[in-house]
Amino acid sequence: MMNVEAAYSAENFRKSGHEIIDMLADHLHLCGDVSSPTLCYTDPGEQFRFWETEFSRAGDQQPAELIRKVIDRSIHLHNRNYMGHQTAVPIPVTALTHLVAGMLNNGMGVYEMGMAGNAMEKVVTNYLAKKIGFGTAAGGFITSGGSLGNLTALLAAKAASHPGVEIGSCAVIICSSAHYSLRKCALVMGLPDENIFELPVNGMHKMQTDELPVYYDKVIEKGLHIICVAASACSTATGTYDDLKAVGEFCKRKNLWFHVDGAHGLPVMFSPVYRHLIEGVELADSLIMDFHKLMMVPSLSTAVMFKNGSDAYGSFSQHADYLWLDQDSEEWYNSGKRTFECTKTMGVLNVYMLFKLYSEEIFRESVEKVYGLAREFAQLINADESFELVCEPESNIVCFRYKFPESINEKNMLLKQKLVEEGKFYLVQTTIGGQLFLRVSIMNPSSLIENFKALLARIREFATQD
Numbered sequence: 001m002m003n004v005e006a007a008y009s010a011e012n013f014r015k016s017g018h019e020i021i022d023m024l025a026d027h028l029h030l031c032g033d034v035s036s037p038t039l040c041y042t043d044p045g046e047q048f049r050f051w052e053t054e055f056s057r058a059g060d061q062q063p064a065e066l067i068r069k070v071i072d073r074s075i076h077l078h079n080r081n082y083m084g085h086q087t088a089v090p091i092p093v094t095a096l097t098h099l100v101a102g103m104l105n106n107g108m109g110v111y112e113m114g115m116a117g118n119a120m121e122k123v124v125t126n127y128l129a130k131k132i133g134f135g136t137a138a139g140g141f142i143t144s145g146g147s148l149g150n151l152t153a154l155l156a157a158k159a160a161s162h163p164g165v166e167i168g169s170c171a172v173i174i175c176s177s178a179h180y181s182l183r184k185c186a187l188v189m190g191l192p193d194e195n196i197f198e199l200p201v202n203g204m205h206k207m208q209t210d211e212l213p214v215y216y217d218k219v220i221e222k223g224l225h226i227i228c229v230a231a232s233a234c235s236t237a238t239g240t241y242d243d244l245k246a247v248g249e250f251c252k253r254k255n256l257w258f259h260v261d262g263a264h265g266l267p268v269m270f271s272p273v274y275r276h277l278i279e280g281v282e283l284a285d286s287l288i289m290d291f292h293k294l295m296m297v298p299s300l301s302t303a304v305m306f307k308n309g310s311d312a313y314g315s316f317s318q319h320a321d322y323l324w325l326d327q328d329s330e331e332w333y334n335s336g337k338r339t340f341e342c343t344k345t346m347g348v349l350n351v352y353m354l355f356k357l358y359s360e361e362i363f364r365e366s367v368e369k370v371y372g373l374a375r376e377f378a379q380l381i382n383a384d385e386s387f388e389l390v391c392e393p394e395s396n397i398v399c400f401r402y403k404f405p406e407s408i409n410e411k412n413m414l415l416k417q418k419l420v421e422e423g424k425f426y427l428v429q430t431t432i433g434g435q436l437f438l439r440v441s442i443m444n445p446s447s448l449i450e451n452f453k454a455l456l457a458r459i460r461e462f463a464t465q466d
């Protein structure tokens with residue numbers, strides 16, 4: 001048999017599929033045992049040499065053999081001691097939907113290439129629009145990640161806020177403690193870095209909204225044009241929420257576009273306990289929410305939502321004769337008219353499956369679990385003289401440090417490095433106001449307060465070793 005024929009064989013697929021699913025199930029099982037490592041750290045050079053050698057032995061392996069090595073050399077998000085970056089710990093069934101999307105490979109850009117996917121996107125985004133409190137004119141779609149989501153929304157904001165006017169590089173985005181993707185967006189949009197106006201933050205690292213009128217006047221005086229005011233819900237570094245109501249009302253008064261970057265923290269919309277954190281979100285003209293952060297699905301899918309759905313067609317109005325007959329009509333089922341992507345993965349299937357199996361209850365439960373754990377963890381830190389918090393957590397993100405009497409930044413950095421190399425826990429660091437802090441995002445809804453007690457105990461041991 002030719003290679004290509006064997007490679008497409010249904011029976012070969014069935015056999016290796018069963019083996020790999022068994023292997024992943026064993027992996028999940030092992031992750032439940034916290035004595036198994038979260039990661040086996042190897043330095044980048046060694047890692048490269050390993051995969052280079054592996055690559056040179058092409059053709060002599062069964063698929064499962066390679067997968068075994070990939071699992072062993074990857075960080076294990078399903079371990080309860082994973083508390084690092086804000087990446088979802090996928091619910092296993094969503095790994096299956098991800099696989100299905102890969103096999104069907106429906107490209108989504110035009111209707112026929114994603115009939116089910118395009119319709120599912122409309123169902124899910126309509127549901128979210130209602131949940132947010134948008135009216136019937138709202139609309140949205142799914143794109144590949146929050147960074148691209150922000151860019152898409154900002155381009156729509158630019159088109160809608162200054163229709164028919166070439167504002168070029170005289171445009172400004174007002175924000176505060178924004179995700180660095182906003183600066184990347186500005187770069188792509190041809191805006192100089194200084195045209196990102198960053199408002200100061202208060203003690204909770206939230207936008208100081210009473211500064212908005214001052215900054216507004218400054219911008220207008222300079223003859224610049226405001227594309228939008230972008231609020232964080234929540235911010236990436238500290239996980240605290242800007243006052244959306246205050247920003248939204250200001251924008252309404254001044255007739256400005258209001259964008260909410262809710263990549264991480266908008267799923268609190270599913271929790272009656274935490275919904276108050278996003279009060280005023282319905283005032284937004286555009287917003288984004290990542291599914292692959294707090295919504296427990298594999299990367300990469302992000303909802304981009306507009307209060308006025310037809311604004312979405314302003315981001316990329318262009319012509320592609322081979323794709324669409326009617327270039328200017330607004331057709332929800334031809335996804336490529338609104339997205340940066342041409343070919344796009346059927347990312348909606350993962351989240352659609354979770355809604356169907358569990359309803360929004362699963363998101364409520366998970367948000368309340370990880371947000372609640374963050375508050376308990378903060379209490380442990382507050383009760384221990386050797387540690388300090390940056391601020392009380394509002395989300396599942398907690399920033400803290402060990403109070404070394406001297407060289408506090410260097411020593412906390414070293415602590416983090418030691419923890420990562422040991423491989424039991426995974427956490428990260430961040431710099432806030434020039435100071436280095438340890439940063440935990442509680443992404444695994446199976447984590448227990450005991451895991452955080454153990455983390456603090458391990459840190460104390462490292463800190464007092466020499």
Ligand SMILES: *Cc1c(COP(=O)(O)O)cnc(C)c1O
Pocket residue numbers: 086144145146147148150179181232233234235236261262263264290302
């Ligand atoms: C993670 C994050 C982003 C970027 O999203 P990606 O999906 O990683 O591209 C943007 N904004 C905020 C607030 C985030 O937390």
